Amino acid sequence: MELKPTxxxxxxxxxxxKKQTHVTEKTIYNYDTALTRFIGFLDSEGTADMRDVTSDTxxxxxxxxLESVKPITARNDMRTIRNFIQFCESIQAVPVGLHELIQITNVKQEDEICDDVLLREEAVQILDQLDKYQYASLRHVTLLLLWKCGMRIGGLRALDVGDFDEGRPAVQIRHRPETGTPLKRKQNSERDVLIRPDTADVxxxxxxxxxxDVTDDHDREPLIATDYGRASRTTITKHVYLSTSPCFSNGGTCPFNEDPSDCRATQWGHASKCPGSVSPHALRRGYVTAARNAGQPKDVTGDRVNMSGSILDKHYDKGTHDEKAERRKGYLRDI
Structure with missing residues (x-):
């Protein structure tokens, strides 16, 4: 088979x-980021045609x-590259079978699992501060729903005002890709999440x-809204980083010997630089761990946060050995 110049x-x-027909915008962004790095590397080597790409390249x-990133990041890039090369085979841009020669980066198990987690005690302290000083603000509602529901950012962003059922009470998470709010697992991520009355009140x-009083670009009424419409993923993330900085919830005392009045990490958009702040996903891990420690069954927790049991065990349940032993205690029988 003759290869085509590409x-x-x-x-x-x-x-x-081709991928846009069946994956989310965030996934497309991740693919594009990895491929942009790969093409930049090809440019640096003077490779202007896919026919010249080899397994050695x-x-x-x-x-x-690997000179600049952790193995787990390189692994994710290599998975994208292998899939890309397989596509290139289908359009006769590279030799058939080239993708089979690509070896995915090996990652140690301890490097594969992220331990970034917000503990229940920390979450309670943060929510108490928000309840006292920023009650029913965008930040308060953002942190409250992320913690109480253990949901992804995509699920939070997808909520419209009409998805809040005050009577039950519950929030209804729906996949609406045609109007800008796809869910990670598409229709499989759709669910109703019951919330407590005190959460519903907020x-x-x-x-x-x-x-x-705003609508988004599709004339929908976003629940998590700013003056400009539906809050972006970046805006939500910034609220989380600021709220989880230790000096926010512990009376202004910095555990890293910085002066909060002069610390850049206390400013909007810079809180991620604080070594004590965490990302939104840490709240999801924290909720799962706290729910399991409280005796909530694994399948109930998994259904609530839209997660399989194996993923829950491997990546999200951060209970200590003592905590996990206590969970099993009530099921022990004298055999």
Missing amino acids: PPRDARSRYLN IARFEEWR VADFIRNRRP
């Missing part, structure tokens, strides 16, 4: 266009990535008194 950027565009790219007060 510039790497053209191959990338065709690959992403790809192995050198992996070596180059959400209701936010809607009635503090939520901006």
Whole structure:
């Protein structure tokens, strides 16, 4: 089979266009980021045609990535590259079978599992501070729903005002890709999440008194709204980083010997630089761990947060050995 001349950027565009039919915008972004790095590497080597890409080229790219990133990041890049090369085989841009020569970066188990987690005690302290000083604010509702529901950012962003059922009370998470709010697992991520009445009271007060009267670009009424419409993932993330900085919830005392009045990490957009702040996903891990420690069954927790039992065990349940032993205690029988 004769190979066709194909510039790497053209191959990338065709690959992403094909993927757009069945994956989320965030996944497309991740693919594009990895491929942009790969094409930049090809440019640096003077490779202007996919026909000149060999397994050795790809192995050198992996070596180059490992000079600046952790193995787990390189592994994710290599998975994307292998899938991309397989697509290139289908359009006769590279030899058939090239993708089979690509070896995915090995990762130690301890490096594969992220331990970034917000403990229940920390979450309670943060929510108490928000309840006292920023009641029913966008930040309060954001942290409250992320913690109480253990949901992903995508699920939180997808909520409209009409998805809040004050009577039950519950929030209804729906996949609406045609209007800008896809869910990670599409229809499989759709679910209703029951919430406590006190949580519902905060959400209701936010809607009635503090939520901006705005619609998004699709004339929907976003629940998590700013003056400009539906809150972005970046905005939500910034609220979480600021709220989880230790000096926010412990009376202004910095455990890292910084002066909060002069610390750049206390400013909007810079809180991620604080070594004590955590990302939104740490709340999801924290909720799962706290729910399991409280005796909530694994399948109930998994259904609530839209997660399989194996993923829950491997990546999200951060209970200590003592905590896990206590969970089993009530099931012990004298045999």
